[in-house]
Amino acid sequence: MIRFEGVTKRYADASGTDEEQGSVAVDDLTLEAPTGKITVLVGPSGCGKTTTLRMVNRMITPTSGTISIDGRDTASLDVAELRRGIGYVIQHAGLFPHRTVLDNVTTVPRLLGTDKKTARTRAMELIERVGLDPAMAKRYPAQLSGGQQQRVGVARALAADPPVMLMDEPFSAVDPVVREQLQNEFLRLQSELGKTILCVTHDIDEAVKLGDQVAVLRVGGVLAQLDSPAKLLADPVDDFVAEFVGRDRGYRALSFAAAPELSLADEPTVRLGAGADEVRAVGTPWVLCVGDAGEPLGWVRAAAVESEVTRTLLHRGGTVASTSGSLRALLDAALSSPSGRGVVADGDGRLVGTIRAAEVIPAIEARRDAAPAEGATAR
Amino acid sequence: MTWALDHLGDIVSRAGQHAWLAGLPLVLGLVIAVPLGWLAARQPRLRAVLLTTTGLLYTIPSLALFILLPPLLGTKILDPVNVIVAMTVYTVALLTRTVADGLSSVDPSTRQAAIAMGYGPFARFRAVDLPLAVPVIAAGLRVAAVSNVSIVSVASLIGVSQLGYFLTDGYARTFPTEVWVGIIACLVLALMFDLVIQVASRLLTPWTRAVAA
Incomplete structure (x- = not known):
């Protein structure tokens, strides 16, 4: 479980005022991302969703408040150790262009001191598990399509089997057809792995599709609503959320309603x-x-x-x-x-x-x- | 042609010294420029100071440097160390910017991924930033190599043996053949340096030639 408790992030303004008086990116956020579930942070640009995500692995330091993972305050942990224990997937994959697919995937296990052979064996399993041809292992990232690179990004994040994963706009750099395919495979993978996932997206459809729960943030980093996707579509708390969730929400909410047994007509x-x-x-x-x-x-x-x-x-x-x-x-x-x-x-x-x-x-x-x-x- | 053949031993030995005087500073300069470039790439304020300072070093005339260095270093005027130090200064002047640019050219998402995966600053530099900066650094090294080979020939004016001797001697004796031999030998040497750097760069960057299958 990832727990945010009264987390605020202010940035020092360009004029050089100190952080305490700077502009607010995330405002007094309290939120829980439950173990084994996908929590999606969604909102317009400037809502602090990426800042929120990056505070978890301390790429950004909160101005105040605490973030804990399974009860341990992240601020008290060694930063490199903390990061090696968290899978990280970003837009455009961020693969190392000078390393082969296989060496990209073994990065974190190697940093953790796993021997090369063990790391490679595990990496090959993961490469297949994310739906890539094992022959791709020897290739360099430039030789892969955007969708394939993103798969490698997911495999790399999973390589050290971290309980927690952070995903920053993981599927937004690929075309809609590939995106849907990646989303579906990711959900299938998650149903097997049960990681605790915090995912950021600007796309409400993606949020509703991937999330077990969805946190809608408004500009200025204020949590507007945290609910299941079905609840979010059925009952937005205010005009901002209603607007953000968008049109057709009555129809889209039916996605979460299992079809009952209806009598079907025989069709010649x-x-x-x-x-x-x-x-x-x-x-x-x-x-x-x-x-x-x-x-x-x-x-x-x-x-x-x-x-x-x-x-x-x-x-x-x-x-x-x-x-x-x-x-x-x-x-x-x-x-x-x-x-x-x-x-x-x-x-x-x-x-x-x-x-x-x-x-x-x-x-x-x-x-x-x-x-x-x-x-x-x-x- | 016959003159060149008659003096082949002399040409080869001076070419060897020339290569040494131009090549060693290339290595030393790179070793110094990498940490300087790293600092410059990390700290925007340091970058301005470092790049301006090192850039200015290149404007010092080589002859002046050859003459000024002995009292500073406590060496004799004919000591090749003066030339080595002077050429190292020029190499650093050229390479610091290149190294800084190369390190800054690493894709932000790649850098971000490296940080998020738990690389410390030094490990990230060694494992990610530096290897990715090799193509840019190699390009700068090629410029520095050619520049070094050319500037070293000036050292013949202070009497340090290398290929520049044929230029001054040929001029003094109004014997153009010797001047041409000196020029061509310098050219060949510069090409050899270039080749070595290109081959090394290729070996270090197999990934740059990987294109979509």
Whole structure:
């Protein structure tokens, strides 16, 4: 557990006034990042989130207040020892360009005195664990893509198996597709490792996605709200948080509501290569096409089939919801489907049935009636 | 050509002395410039003072330095130590800025990561900042090497044996061939220094040639 107690950071102004009278970056912050959970600090620029993060490993010294890790005041520890015990991931990865991927990952274990061979064996495991090809180990950072570098950054932070990790905008330097992939893999990794993580981002969507709890900071380093993502979306404490959390929050909050068991309609399907007659025999304007394993491939407009169903005829706009997914995914599947029937698949990706938006809405209403303002925990 | 062949032994021996007088100061100058550059890169105020001072050293005319040093060092005027010390001063003058710039050129996120991983200031300098500054320092070293080879030839005016002798002697005897031999020998020597520095730099920085596969 990382605990901030009345932590304030003032910076001396350029005019040379001393720190006591300087401008406030973080103002009397009291906060707990629980063990084994991800706590995300989010806020606009100037809210002191990065300053807060860097005070934990004493890259920045607090003006007043204490920060403790598992009950030990960080100010009382040897600074190098403290830092070696904390994993650190930053934007752009900050890899050492003159060292190979493998040597980057072994940095902290080597500083801690682990022998080279042991450190390398462990590093190779981690390189694979973060989803990199072991052949990458011999490469230099310049030979990797941004996403791969960020993976190495995560592996390097994990190398000495620190209980605590600090992450500063870890995924913001990569494109949205890679970002989502990295976020998902990071969550998977965290579910196995259970580190105590403090993460900084300016992106509320990332905060809501990654955080077990989210701390929204306002300019001047004041904590505005600390809550679960679901609670944050459902019940912002003031206009600032509401504004910052953004539009569509009612819809986005459905991400945290597990889909209940709803009765799905059986959907007649056709295979690729099905003839025009077979498609028209179904009798609906849009017909669902499935692959050999029963996985939904896309909708085909019956009137558009001249001879047979081909891949190019498939409409790909519809999303597929999982039976174990959220209400948001379910509603989105229905809304994005050209037929108005949302496709639902099981854990193995096989079609289970379809559902209409009008059938999802009662489930949303029922949830509101059952648990007013209660933050669901499903992820 | 025949003159050069006839005097080959003399040329080689003077070239050897020339290389020694230009090369040793290069090493000594680097050893002194690295800590100075490190200080300059760490402290903005020191940087201004250090870089201005060392920069001014380079403006002292070499002949004046060769003549002024013996009383300061307590050496004889013909002592090669004077030349070594003078050339070291010039090397430091050129390299301090280069080292400071090289160390400052390290990517802030790399430096930040090094600090956050628990490197102390000295360990970080040795393991991260200095290796990353090698390409910049090597570039400065190449300039200093060529400059040293050129300035050392002036020492023939105070009678220290090296390739500059062919320039003064050839001029005195109005014998252009000898002057040309001196110039070409200096050129070859400078190229050899350059080559050695480039090879060393390449060996130290395999990562600079790694490009996206």
